[in-house]
Amino acid sequence: MAPLRSGAHGLSPVTLLCCVTLAVWLCCGAHTEASVLNLKRFIGCAVREFTFLARKPGCGGLHVTTDACWGRCETWEKPVLDPPFIESHQRVCTYNETRLETVQLPNCSADVDPSYTYPVAIRCDCGVCLTSTTECITSV
Amino acid sequence: MRMLFFCSLLFLMGGDVLLACSLKNYTLFVERHECGHCMAINTTMCSGMCFTQDTNVRGFVGKRFLIQRGCMHRSVVYLSARMPGCPVHIDPLFFYPVAHRCRCTKCNTAKNECVYKPSHIPSKCSDHLHAV
Structure with missing residues (x-):
């Protein structure tokens, strides 16, 4: 900019x-939530719709549409003089604020609770991936 | 007119070109207080925007959907330089990295320090040292 x-x-x-x-x-x-921009051209980190198959043992699957975080974040590697010789700044488009929603899965066995809880993104930001709340390819 | 063309080009290209992961010039300030000098070294670094996505869901769904990539070098070479004015017992030779070619890729924790922040990097030469 x-x-x-x-x-x-x-x-x-x-x-x-x-x-x-x-x-x-x-x-x-x-x-913009329902962005019509092609992801290849999109620069920011934003909330976007995402559908997945919710399932757990003893129940049938259910397609759930929720909001996830997608986008581009600035990352860099700078040379430094001492080992490991590279300063690394890795940021990913991740959740800043979420709410939990619960659906009832179909065809559950009598002894299985049909509730399935999943997160919905309210706000996304470029940040460090936290292994405590999300899957991270790079552990922090 | 040239500006209009430039703006249109940026608009059309968007995220792939604008702020894309690429080599950038970078000045590394190397201070040796024992030698009384500070050197400004011109080198290169990788920086830019990389596409990522996150469901905030753990387990299978989270893993399948997850894309996490950072702007990283494909290769790096180490060049040497000599600090002037060093006393005999101080080795004036030092090495600094130069990044070659960049790409958005996963950080491999087996080979790299994926999150490393040094305690102090000078952003300019200290006043009491001779700048070279």
Whole structure:
């Protein structure tokens, strides 16, 4: 975004409109729930719909649609002089705020509780993946 | 007109090109107080945006859906430099890494320190040292 700000002086109205549109697209797109943007073009970290098959032993499966976090986050590796010689800044698009929702799974055995609880994303942010709440490819 | 073209290009390309994971120039400040000098070394680093997704669900569902990648180097070479003004008992030679080619990839904990933050990295040369 910095190049837009620094280049905003002395622009023609058409250029300015184009840049403002781009800025709105980049900034507000990050919070748009039903984003129509192609993921390949999307830059922010946002809440997006996600469907999965909820199942547990003794019950039938149920397709559940919930909200998950998707998007791009800034990451970098900087050279440093001492081992391991690289400073690493790894951030992923992950949950900042969630609420839990419960559904009843079908065809459960008499001795099995049909309740199935899953998280729904309310807000997503770029952050460190916490192994305590989510699956992380890189352990922290 | 050129600006308009540039803006349109950014709009069309979006996340893949704008702020993509790539090599960036980086200045590393190396201080040796024993030698009374500080060197500004021009090297390269990897930085940029990488696509990730997270369900916040643990277990099978969470693993299947999960994409976590960081902007990392494909290879790194180590170059050497010599700090001037060092006394005889201090080795003036030091090595610094230079990143070659970058990509968004999973951090392999078997080969890399995936989360490492050094305690102090100078962002400029200290005033009392001679800058080289």
